[in-house]
Amino acid sequence: MRGPARLLALLAVAAAGIAAAADRFVPTDSGFVVANVRQSQPDERLRELLLAWRANPTSNDVIALATAYIERARSLREPAFFGRAEAVLAPLALRPDANGSLRRLYAEVLQYRHDFTGAENLLDALLRETPHDPDARMLRASVRLVRGEFAGARSDCAQLTVSAGSGVTLGFACLAEALAGEGSLERALALLESAPAQPADADSLAHAYLLATRAELRERSRDLNGAILDYAEALKLAPRDDSIRAALADALAARGDAGDARDLLAIDKPSLALLVRSAALSEGARRASLSARAMAWLALEAARGDAIHYREEALLALANEDPARALAAATRNFEQQRELTDVRVLARAARVARDASALQTLRRWMRETGYRDSVTEGILGDGASS
Amino acid sequence: MKRLLSALLLCLVANFGVSSPAFSHAASTSFLILELPKSGPVTVRWDLSLHDIVWVVFIDADYDGNVTWQEIQDAKPALTRALLAELSVQRGGASCDLHIGDFALATRSEQNFLSVAMKAECRESGLVSIGGSLFMSGDASQRVLLSAVRGKVQLTGVLSADEPLWIEPAQPSAWSSFVRFVSEGIWHVLFGYDHIAFVLLLLLPSVVRPVDGKWRGATGFGQVTRDVVTIITAFTIAHSITLALAVTGAVKLPIRPIEVAIAASIAVAGAVNLVPRLSKLRLPLAFGFGFVHGFGFANALSEIDSGGSMLLPLLGGFNIGVELAQLGIVAVVLPLIYSMRATRWYAGAVLPLGSCALGMAGVVWFIQRI
Numbered sequence: 038m039r040g041p042a043r044l045l046a047l048l049a050v051a052a053a054g055i056a057a058a059a060d061r062f063v064p065t066d067s068g069f070v071v072a073n074v075r076q077s078q079p080d081e082r083l084r085e086l087l088l089a090w091r092a093n094p095t096s097n098d099v100i101a102l103a104t105a106y107i108e109r110a111r112s113l114r115e116p117a118f119f120g121r122a123e124a125v126l127a128p129l130a131l132r133p134d135a136n137g138s139l140r141r142l143y144a145e146v147l148q149y150r151h152d153f154t155g156a157e158n159l160l161d162a163l164l165r166e167t168p169h170d171p172d173a174r175m176l177r178a179s180v181r182l183v184r185g186e187f188a189g190a191r192s193d194c195a196q197l198t199v200s201a202g203s204g205v206t207l208g209f210a211c212l213a214e215a216l217a218g219e220g221s222l223e224r225a226l227a228l229l230e231s232a233p234a235q236p237a238d239a240d241s242l243a244h245a246y247l248l249a250t251r252a253e254l255r256e257r258s259r260d261l262n263g264a265i266l267d268y269a270e271a272l273k274l275a276p277r278d279d280s281i282r283a284a285l286a287d288a289l290a291a292r293g294d295a296g297d298a299r300d301l302l303a304i305d306k307p308s309l310a311l312l313v314r315s316a317a318l319s320e321g322a323r324r325a326s327l328s329a330r331a332m333a334w335l336a337l338e339a340a341r342g343d344a345i346h347y348r349e350e351a352l353l354a355l356a357n358e359d360p361a362r363a364l365a366a367a368t369r370n371f372e373q374q375r376e377l378t379d380v381r382v383l384a385r386a387a388r389v390a391r392d393a394s395a396l397q398t399l400r401r402w403m404r405e406t407g408y409r410d411s412v413t414e415g416i417l418g419d420g421a422s423s
Numbered sequence: 424m425k426r427l428l429s430a431l432l433l434c435l436v437a438n439f440g441v442s443s444p445a446f447s448h449a450a451s452t453s454f455l456i457l458e459l460p461k462s463g464p465v466t467v468r469w470d471l472s473l474h475d476i477v478w479v480v481f482i483d484a485d486y487d488g489n490v491t492w493q494e495i496q497d498a499k500p501a502l503t504r505a506l507l508a509e510l511s512v513q514r515g516g517a518s519c520d521l522h523i524g525d526f527a528l529a530t531r532s533e534q535n536f537l538s539v540a541m542k543a544e545c546r547e548s549g550l551v552s553i554g555g556s557l558f559m560s561g562d563a564s565q566r567v568l569l570s571a572v573r574g575k576v577q578l579t580g581v582l583s584a585d586e587p588l589w590i591e592p593a594q595p596s597a598w599s600s601f602v603r604f605v606s607e608g609i610w611h612v613l614f615g616y617d618h619i620a621f622v623l624l625l626l627l628p629s630v631v632r633p634v635d636g637k638w639r640g641a642t643g644f645g646q647v648t649r650d651v652v653t654i655i656t657a658f659t660i661a662h663s664i665t666l667a668l669a670v671t672g673a674v675k676l677p678i679r680p681i682e683v684a685i686a687a688s689i690a691v692a693g694a695v696n697l698v699p700r701l702s703k704l705r706l707p708l709a710f711g712f713g714f715v716h717g718f719g720f721a722n723a724l725s726e727i728d729s730g731g732s733m734l735l736p737l738l739g740g741f742n743i744g745v746e747l748a749q750l751g752i753v754a755v756v757l758p759l760i761y762s763m764r765a766t767r768w769y770a771g772a773v774l775p776l777g778s779c780a781l782g783m784a785g786v787v788w789f790i791q792r793i
Binding site: 063064116 | 450451452454468470472473474475477478482483488489490491492493495496525527528529530531532533534535536537538560561562563564565566568579581584790791
């Protein structure tokens with residue numbers, strides 16, 4: 038048995054161990070704090086929304102409740118609130134009479150679960166009915182960019198550039214990403230330079246997205262120092278965004294500043310994306326400890342049947358010099374999402390596993406889309422997309 | 424970065440404070456651990472996250488956000504009622520009486536879980552099923568990971584709000600397990616190109632004899648048969664021993680060195696075939712590398728879900744499947760090469776070039792696996 042089948046089987050074996058293993062203990066101190074549940078239990082506002090929804094579960098109150106859940110999921114970094122949002126949305130969102138907000142929120146939940154096909158189908162239907170819904174269009178653009186569907190994303194992003202307020206900034210950044218996906222890196226960078234100026238405090242997150250996009254384009258164009266400056270600036274504007282933090286850490290490590298990257302990753306309660314990078318950049322006992330934590334996390338998710346962290350699994354396997362596992366995870370991840378890290382991790386995994394077929398698949402995709410990244414081209418070693 | 428884009432969407436729509444949807448732990452999970460004796464009460468241990476329970480039972484009495492051990496003790500009557508309402512156990516189609524035992528804690532994923540010991544008294548015998556709301560209502564992402572022990576067999580399951588019922592699978596009969604694993608053994612050899620390569624390398628020189636440093640065609644079928652039987656039997660005995668040792672857990676070896684050694688065995692066997700004077704090494708090589716290939720078979724077997732099969736039919740079936748596949752290869756290849764043995768091009772081209780090609784494949788696999 039090779040590849041994904043072997044990976045699944047190994048994880049299934051691990052899952053049996055996960056469920057069973059854990060010693061019981063009884064605290065000797067009755068004041069022992071078992072758990073802090075402040076963030077996980079409903080606050081007053083949520084309780085009101087819950088009561089309203091329970092009184093009438095088919096009403097539009099569900100939108101307010103689901104929105105509140107998703108807000109909490111994001112602000113508290115608590116995945117269970119996405120599950121709660123899904124539980125209230127699912128019975129209604131797929132009904133023919135479901136309104137746009139309901140369906141868009143459900144698409145958001147599906148995207149979180151990495152059910153990109155489900156999310157895109159839902160948004161396709163929604164935009165057929167209401168083609169001028171900028172929120173649905175923006176969400177579909179983000180789904181398409183994640184999946185590497187650059188032509189479709191370009192079309193959505195272009196329409197956002199004529200929207201109002203911060204939407205213009207987002208539209209320009211999104212359009213630049215789509216153009217860069219198709220190989221027009223220089224044009225994409227020029228587009229970002231021409232984005233209408235907005236006060237940085239008008240919408241700092243929109244500006245952070247623009248800076249992070251420019252950083253990625255610079256990184257792909259061999260301007261690592263410029264990329265690091267942009268990522269750092271973006272992180273100042275969006276300090277809780279782990280994807281920017283991870284990208285900055287990767288760029289710092291690539292420049293040889295592993296110590297700075299480690300410091301950047303050393304935050305309280307890191308996400309798995311940050312944890313695997315910390316493990317990769319650490320040594321000795323610390324590396325073993327971080328790696329074990331990440332492995333336990335992945336094994337638990339595998340046992341649950343989640344499929345949202347193949348990228349991190351591949352990164353960890355690469356760090357732990359397990360080429361077969363890295364390639365299996367990177368390949369599955371690439372089937373789901375095709376952002377810069379996904380492209381690079383597949384290239385690295387295919388190279389260390391010496392898998393000609395995987396290398397060829399990546400080369401073909403880059404040729405077909407026009408995707409350019411100096412690092413990936415270096416790993417592939419043959420000017421893949423040129 | 425697209426995660427930020429989708430987060431921004433909500434920001435624009437509802438003026439939210441936004442952060443990344445990267446989470447500091449996996450979604451909510453609880454753990455059910457069962458012991459399923461043939462008779463007597465079913466032992467149940469349920470490890471639950473307080474973060475889930477607080478949606479159903481009011482525990483944080485002083486509402487300071489911290490649940491203390493004392494607050495759990497105080498809430499025990501309410502917790503007991505909730506546990507009995509959220510979990511049901513059946514055996515043989517009849518409901519069992521669930522008795523709550525002691526409360527303790529268990530640390531999982533760096534969090535303290537409430538660990539509740541229970542016993543289910545069942546009037547009927549038969550297969551156990553377990554289900555209920557399991558504190559999952561309201562959270563579509565929640566899962567209950569179930570681990571059950573039935574004799575020496577480990578069973579697992581995952582329950583969710585969509586599929587909140589686990590039914591104990593019937594134990595497969597010894598015969599059905601045997602038949603299934605015969606098939607697994609056959610398929611493993613037929614799709615495991617490295618084992619086929621090694622068996623072919625053992626077969627290729629069996630129809631020739633070394634004479635004055637050169638290969639000459641063997642004189643009769645009896646002589647060839649004796650050679651094949653001896654070599655294949657030696658290989659079979661050796662790999663059967665290590666397969667049994669590894670599957671029973673008597674010996675444990677890491678996968679990677681075994682995979683490397685299997686590749687090396689193919690390279691070495693290919694090289695030996697090129698030098699007629701080394702033909703005496705074929706038997707010790709078949710026997711020695713047979714031990715290595717046995718560990719390889721064990722690795723393959725460990726990756727197959729046993730589905731509750733008993734060890735003996737599982738092991739015996741897989742081993743016999745491997746032998747049947749090997750015999751199948753012999754049955755197809757031997758008549759062919761026997762018919763060609765006396766030709767000049769068999770000893771001069773087929774044997775050396777075939778051995779060379781297979782041996783080189785072994786070298787490539789060796790390099791790939793180190």
